[in-house]
Amino acid sequence: MNKTAAPKGVVLWLLTGAFLILLMVIIGGITRLTNSGLSMVEWNVISGTIPPLSEAEWQVVFQKYQQFPEYQKINFSMDLQAFKQIFWWEYLHRLLGRVIGVVFFVPFLLFLGRGYLKGWLLRRVLLILVLGMAQGAMGWLMVKSGLEDNPHVSHFRLAAHLCLALALIGTILWTVADLTAAPSATPKHLPTLRKGSKVVLIAVLGQIILGAFVAGLKAGLYYNTFPLMNGEFFPRLLQETLTWGNFLENGSFVQFLHRWVALVVVVLVLRLWLKSRLAGLPSGTMGLVHLLLALTGVQVALGIVTLLYQVPVALGVLHQLVAVLLFSVALLLVYRFRAAPALQTA
Structure with a gap:
């Protein structure tokens, strides 16, 4: 079989x-x-x-x-x-x-x-x-x-x-x-797309973990302005309280990371999307790439609005839901760009 x-x-x-x-x-x-x-x-x-x-x-x-x-x-x-x-x-x-x-x-x-x-x-x-x-x-x-x-x-x-x-x-x-999954034609630049999709998946997963840290520390309530944190890029109060021993337990720093790792994710997704447009992908795979880009935009917008409104329940849950969807689409793209042969039962 x-x-x-x-x-x-x-x-x-x-x-x-x-x-x-x-x-x-x-x-x-x-x-x-x-x-x-x-x-x-x-x-x-x-x-x-x-x-x-x-x-x-x-x-x-x-x-x-x-x-x-x-x-x-x-x-x-x-x-x-x-x-x-x-x-x-x-x-x-x-x-x-x-x-x-x-x-x-x-x-x-x-x-x-x-x-x-x-x-x-x-x-x-x-x-x-x-x-x-x-x-x-x-x-x-x-x-x-x-x-x-x-x-x-x-x-x-x-x-x-x-x-x-x-x-x-x-x-x-x-x-x-x-x-x-049905077999599909091998696109151009497959090694580049394979690597790019894996990098995107890792970045998305890292951002989700940071989001969990923000949630667990209730750090979404610390600075509710955007793009600056109460008028500062890296707040002075954060500088005074941050140490090597507490950087993953410092809610202000975790929120800072979560804000700007989001930008890294956006850049990586855009890069993958641009390279995918030149690769001659099947329509189904290209549809996943478009969906990845759309979900990334929605997630960033949701994150900003959730922050500005001090994490209301509906927005916080929606932000978490879209994160899971974003992870799922990124994972499926890694699958589409893989080079592994078809699995056998034995």
Whole structure:
């Protein structure tokens, strides 16, 4: 069986999983921006599926929350009604994680039993399952980091959590491309385009990681002017507080990096787009290049507006969504420009 012989059901299964992970990222963004992520202080994989159903059960959950630093240091005036509002976003986020687990694992057993998953495809699907389990574990480790003395999740763990989501989506999209991509004519300047697409993907991923740092440090609220930071290119206050020991924990510096790495991404995408126009690409591949350029422009505009309006929930989540789409398109272009031969089952 060659790489295109898998049934359409396998492709639909994988794409459904990718969509649910994207939805998970969106809800995760809402959870973070509404400060809901620390409302559930336990990780009960089975029993945690059922939310509180009575007033007594709500009181028990609320009392557990009251034992941790976020309530004691920040939300000490919160009543039960306000707690319910933040609880539901985190509950929905975790519930969707469980749904994703079922959506992946049950069809996996079905397709495996029917002999649809063999060789490279079985190995790839097993990798997806491992990444999914790692994603769930990292989600809890991220929450756990905020249940200690400092009631804020680690921005490093937040970035790792997001990167695992991207790894999942990327692995799924690459697998679907292996299962469905038709051979296409070799364009001119392929080595240059191959290298350029990889550089763009690395730059986009780096910018997304910086964005996760900005989110985790709440650095989007530090300087809400553009293009200068409160009238300065490199603020004096930042110069006074920045050291080699804190440069990745200094919210002002992380925001500075996030602003100007965006410009680097724009330049790299423009360069790839210009070279692609001269390469005689198939229409489908050139369409992806155009989409990459359009998404880059939209993402930069969203980033600026989100900053100027001090990170409202809707704009913050949309900014995160477009980042995932931008990563996905950049990855698919790397796939299109690859030189690897067709995969075989064995």
